[in-house]
Structures are given as structure tokens and as C-alpha cells.
Amino acid sequence: MLIYPHPRPRRLLLQRLLPGLCAFLLLLLAPSCREISDKKEIKLAHSLEVSHPVHQAMLYMAERLKEKSGGTLSIGIYPNSQLGSERESVELLQIGSLGMTKVSAATMESFSPNFKVLSLPYIFRDKAHFFSVLEGEIGQELLTEGEQYWLRGLTYYDAGSRSFYTASKPINTPDDLKGLKIRVQASNTAIQMVNAFGGAATPISTGEIYTALQQGVVDGAENNPPTFHLSRHYEVARHYALNEHTMVPDILLVSTKVWEKLTPQEQQWLQEAAEESAVVQRKLWQEAEEEALREVKKAGVEVSYPDKEPFAKMVEPLYESYKTEPEVYSLIKRIQAAGKNPQAQPAP
Structure with a gap:
């Protein structure tokens, strides 16, 4: 004989859940x-x-x-x-x-x-x-x-400086990035940078990075020390090279x-x-x-400090590629000049 559950417990459950669901919907619909x-x-x-x-x-x-x-x-x-x-x-x-x-x-x-x-x-x-x-x-x-x-x-x-971390091998020079799939943000600038180093830029959403590193979908990623630590990416990427390629x-x-x-x-x-x-x-x-650096080192991550000059040299052509975008190219020149002398920032 089949015994059907009594509908009353279901009604009670719905009665308990309904206020919370309504509150959530009201939050989404509330004015900013x-x-x-x-x-x-x-x-x-x-x-x-x-x-x-x-x-x-x-x-x-x-x-x-x-x-x-x-x-x-x-x-x-x-x-x-x-x-x-x-x-x-x-x-x-x-x-x-x-x-x-x-x-x-x-x-x-x-x-x-x-x-x-x-x-x-x-x-x-x-x-x-x-x-x-x-x-x-x-x-x-x-x-x-x-x-x-x-x-x-x-x-x-x-947001500090972003640097490369990898699962398989350390990054000491730009050559070490050749052929590696590196997760980047959905940013054309970040994609161009990794590709300029010889890597294969792979845009992936933040929530998927850990699994992608764990399963070998990507070989590495790049971010600042607190995010590397708080995201627990150091558990699956044991090499962190502080080449500090960007300050975004x-x-x-x-x-x-x-x-x-x-x-x-x-x-x-x-x-x-x-x-x-x-x-x-x-x-x-x-x-x-x-x-963050103390904690990841304590967890056994190999933290290295590669020479930044070879990395910087390899991406210099990126600046010139923006000549086709006059506003951006003007900003590049103004930023490069800023701080060198009081009259360093030319007009836009």
C-alpha cells in the first residue's frame, strides 16, 4: 500500500519560507x-x-x-x-x-x-x-x-600589483609563460599582455578559477596577494612570481x-x-x-621575485599599438611623463 505524505507539513514549510522569499524579492525590486x-x-x-x-x-x-x-x-x-x-x-x-x-x-x-x-x-x-x-x-x-x-x-x-601564479612550474622570465594557458579578466588589455608574453590568455569568471586550475583547464592566473590568499588559489597554484606587471x-x-x-x-x-x-x-x-604573503609562504607556496625589466621590455610595443586611438595614446604619454617634472603633463 502506498502511503502519501500529509499535505499539512508542506503547507507549513511554504508558510515559513514565504516571508523570506517575499523579502528577497522586495530587496531586488527596491529603489537604489x-x-x-x-x-x-x-x-x-x-x-x-x-x-x-x-x-x-x-x-x-x-x-x-x-x-x-x-x-x-x-x-x-x-x-x-x-x-x-x-x-x-x-x-x-x-x-x-x-x-x-x-x-x-x-x-x-x-x-x-x-x-x-x-x-x-x-x-x-x-x-x-x-x-x-x-x-x-x-x-x-x-x-x-x-x-x-x-x-x-x-x-x-x-588593488595592489597583479602577478602570475601557476600550478606546474615557476615563472622566472617571460619565456616561462610560453604555451601556458593563463586566466585573465574579460579585458582586451589583459589578453594582449599575456599573449605578448607568449602565453595563451584565457578569460574565465572569478568563481571558476579554482576549479579551472585544479582540473588543468588553465595553467595559471594573475592577481594581487590578498586575492590569491583569500580565494585559496594557493592550494592549487603553488608558484607565485611577483613580477608585478600591472597596478590596476x-x-x-x-x-x-x-x-x-x-x-x-x-x-x-x-x-x-x-x-x-x-x-x-x-x-x-x-x-x-x-x-597574505606570510600566509601563503607558510602554506608552502614558492614565492619568487623575478627581474621585471625583461617583462617590461616585451610589452613596450603595446603602447605604440594605441596610436590608432588618439585619446588613449595621449593618456599613455601623459601618464609616462607625470611626476618627472612640474611641467610634465601635456594638455590632452
């Missing part, structure tokens, strides 16, 4: 800048873990904004890709369904093309040069340039559709809180880099 009486809340989503320095800086920004506005303007933060991937978050900003997000400059080049200049290998001589460009005229131009695409940059976050910053974005709804005073509070959070994030980032 919600007004509650005389208060406003901006929704900020990103793909990072809560232990990441950028998330910690965002928490600081939210607290400072609350203090500056006397509680009338706040930020609701949704980490860990709760509201979508990095690219999806940017697209939500463009239509005004999301208020703010963090995006890599490498991803941003798909939305605002001139950002590709920040992803060029060895375009920055050192950290001092990097920060002087971002904080100067060039960096500020790029932040506001995205407004024509409904994306306003508020500030830059330090993160960018804190706000939807222009949300920005324009704020009063001038609210815009000022938000801008100030964002810039203050960037100062905090730099300090947190430096600490995270030091800790």
Missing part, C-alpha cells in the same frame, strides 16, 4: 536610493568577501556618511555578489536599479573605454607614480568621464541617476566620506598584502 520619511539609503553591492580591505573601507565610509549627515543619508552594503557579479552591478547602476558598487578598472574599460590605460602593463613606474596619477588631473578626468555612461567615479581603491586600481562608482537625486550638500558628504575611506583602505590594503 530609498527615501524613508526624511531619510535616504543608497544601496551598494560588490563581489568581495567581508574580510576584504575594500569592504572594511566601505563600512568606514558608511559610518562617516551617517555621521556627516546626522543619520539622514546612509548606505546599505550587500557583499559577496548578493545582487550580482561585478559587471552585472555596473549594469544595474546604469539603469538606476543600484546606487553604488566597486569595480576594477579592467572591467570598467568595457563601459568607459579610456579606462583601459590604467590596465596597461608597467605603465606606472612605482607606487608613488601610481598614486600621483590617480590623485592628479588624469585620475580625476577618468572618474568623471564615465558620467556619459551614467557612471560617476567617486574615488580609487588600491579599483573604482568606487555611483549611478548618476542616484547622484543627481542628492542635494549638493548630500553629494558633498558622500564625496568626502568616499575619499576618507580610500585613505583608510590603503592602510588596510598594505597590512593585507603583508599578511
Whole structure:
């Protein structure tokens, strides 16, 4: 005899689940800048873990904004890709369904093309040069340039230097990359760079990298030390060569559709809180880099420091390839000249 389950437990289960499902749907449909009486809340989503320095800086920004506005303007933060991937978050900003997000400059080049200049290998001589460009005229131009695409940059976050890590063999010279499949971001600049080194650039989404390394779909990848550590990629890629080929910053974005709804005073509070959070994030980032390298070394990863000069020489032709894009080529020349002397930055 067949015994059918009583429908009552199913009804009870649905009754328990329904409020949570409704709350989730309401969250997705909620406006990006919600007004509650005389208060406003901006929704900020990103793909990072809560232990990441950028998330910690965002928490600081939210607290400072609350203090500056006397509680009338706040930020609701949704980490860990709760509201979508990095690219999806940017697209939500463009239509005004999301208020703010963090995006890599490498991803941003798909939305605002001139950002590709920040992803060029060895375009920055050192950290001092990097920060002087971002904080100067060039960096500020790029932040506001995205407004024509409904994306306003508020500030830059330090994302360190990206370097190669591999599963099978160490990378000591560019020749060691020949024939290796290297995972890169969905960035034409990153693809051109790896191919220039003789590798085979393979764009794969962030969430698939660990399995791709484990199963040999790719031979290696490239990223900064904290991400290499927090993603646990060091468990399947035991060689980390700090050749530091790129310094690609993160960018804190706000939807222009949300920005324009704020009063001038609210815009000022938000801008100030964002810039203050960037100062905090730099300090947190430096600490995270030091800790990450300690931990992966402790886990048995072979960390090497190859000579950067041969790598830099091999990608120099990439700069000249942008002569067909006058705006980008002008930015390259201005960045290269920046910091060498007070009159170094020619007009656009």
C-alpha cells in the first residue's frame, strides 16, 4: 500500500519560507536610493568577501556618511555578489536599479573605454607614480568621464600589483609563460599582455578559477596577494612570481541617476566620506598584502621575485599599438611623463 505524505507539513514549510522569499524579492525590486520619511539609503553591492580591505573601507565610509549627515543619508552594503557579479552591478547602476558598487578598472574599460590605460602593463613606474596619477588631473578626468555612461567615479581603491601564479612550474622570465594557458579578466588589455608574453590568455569568471586550475583547464592566473590568499588559489597554484606587471586600481562608482537625486550638500558628504575611506583602505590594503604573503609562504607556496625589466621590455610595443586611438595614446604619454617634472603633463 502506498502511503502519501500529509499535505499539512508542506503547507507549513511554504508558510515559513514565504516571508523570506517575499523579502528577497522586495530587496531586488527596491529603489537604489530609498527615501524613508526624511531619510535616504543608497544601496551598494560588490563581489568581495567581508574580510576584504575594500569592504572594511566601505563600512568606514558608511559610518562617516551617517555621521556627516546626522543619520539622514546612509548606505546599505550587500557583499559577496548578493545582487550580482561585478559587471552585472555596473549594469544595474546604469539603469538606476543600484546606487553604488566597486569595480576594477579592467572591467570598467568595457563601459568607459579610456579606462583601459590604467590596465596597461608597467605603465606606472612605482607606487608613488601610481598614486600621483590617480590623485592628479588624469585620475580625476577618468572618474568623471564615465558620467556619459551614467557612471560617476567617486574615488580609487588600491588593488595592489597583479602577478602570475601557476600550478606546474615557476615563472622566472617571460619565456616561462610560453604555451601556458593563463586566466585573465574579460579585458582586451589583459589578453594582449599575456599573449605578448607568449602565453595563451584565457578569460574565465572569478568563481571558476579554482576549479579551472585544479582540473588543468588553465595553467595559471594573475592577481594581487590578498586575492590569491583569500580565494585559496594557493592550494592549487603553488608558484607565485611577483613580477608585478600591472597596478590596476579599483573604482568606487555611483549611478548618476542616484547622484543627481542628492542635494549638493548630500553629494558633498558622500564625496568626502568616499575619499576618507580610500585613505583608510590603503592602510588596510598594505597590512593585507603583508599578511597574505606570510600566509601563503607558510602554506608552502614558492614565492619568487623575478627581474621585471625583461617583462617590461616585451610589452613596450603595446603602447605604440594605441596610436590608432588618439585619446588613449595621449593618456599613455601623459601618464609616462607625470611626476618627472612640474611641467610634465601635456594638455590632452
